[in-house]
Amino acid sequence: MKAVRLHARGGPEQLRYEDAPTPAPTAGEVRVRVQAAGITPTELTWTETYQDRSGNSRLPSIPAHELCGVVDAVGTDVDDIALGDVLYGLIDFPRDGCAAEFVVAPAADLAPAPQTLDPVQVAAVPLSGLTAWQALFRHGRLQGGQRVLIHGAAGGVGSLAVQLARWKRARIIATASQRHESFLRELGVDQFIDYTAESFETAVGDVDLVLDTVGGETLNRSWAVLKTSGRLISIVEEPGPPPAGHAPGMFFIVEPSRPELGELTRLIDAGELRPLVQSVFPLARARAAFEEGFAGHLRGKIVLRVE
Structure with a gap:
């Protein structure tokens, strides 16, 4: 698959658009074909981007931890998600993120996407x-x-x-x-x-x-x-x-939560809540997206369009 990865600590200059192994879901996980991914520029400064919870290196790592996408593989012990479901959610930070064509995540962290938004707008919501x-x-x-x-x-x-x-x-x-x-x-x-x-x-x-x-x-x-x-x-x-x-x-650091995503979906589809997208970049231009984020003074989210 194509992905954007970090091979060393640093800023946007360290991001590379390249081939990477396509992940496979294990028990309790699903694989999602990413349609859009929201970025958080400061994640390039976080320890979790470069190390796991035991302090071991995670490099090369994939940033961008919120997504909208379509389920294309389901691991064992998952009985409430099916192939083709359109989901959104927050990927926990010590895991690889969504600046890629595919991402694997715990099924319990994802929820059905709001029906009144397009994938780019949806990807601006989870984090x-x-x-x-x-x-x-x-x-x-x-x-x-x-x-x-x-x-x-x-x-x-x-x-x-x-x-x-x-x-x-x-x-x-x-x-x-x-x-x-x-x-x-x-x-x-x-x-x-x-x-x-x-x-x-x-x-x-x-x-x-x-x-x-x-x-x-x-x-x-x-x-x-x-x-x-x-x-x-x-x-x-x-x-x-x-x-x-x-x-x-x-x-506090935000945590994935399917029930709270459900509350957000309900409010979005009722017209009570709308995300603001500042700009959209193709996956191949993720470095430019993070550079815009590093410049600051944002109004809303920067989103990567993956497909």
Whole structure:
């Protein structure tokens, strides 16, 4: 099969489009013919991209860990997936990803794809959608009527988090640069803060939940706007020590989840949730896709079209 692989640590310059062995499913797994794969540019900096959980090298490794595709082989002990099923999902990070014509994944991590989106749009959902869902609801316990501040609200995770919070009927405060304001207000943001022009600490307070997709000083300054009972959740790094009386903040790494994918599918097909795709590249131009991602200031996801 054709695949994009890393043979050494580094940035997009290390990506090679080349022939690679076609994987075969083992017990509990399925093989998917990939139609489209979403990329996360920062995965080229993650230890999991280069090492397994025992610290052994995974090179050459295949990036891009969210996909939409068609099942073309089924391993033993799989009785709820059939050949030809169109599935989507998040591939766990110590495994090879989806920047390839075929990928093998645990059947339990995949779910039927939304029927109202094309494969490119579907591939933009799993990682960002599951991250947003788990941050807001599994870890953040967001309820209707609560106030949530979302940093980096125009990105892949942030834009889906805005829509999920709107569905939950929370009050949404978003930080982003000025050029994203109209887009975010269309998604349902109640209060927009241009972080280049004003300090969010002076514009908002008494927040129940902060979802941080930025890290650094933005993350650590966020304590100042939280209620004492509020929660600080980051998908970038561990928050610093909390002020007196506050619960510790939390950093987490998204996990595959078929039930949560099912919730996302239901919302997508009901018109409550739509992913934003910034740009689409053919698989052979994956290096250019990651270079665009490394440049930053994304609005939505970058997706590889495989077939």
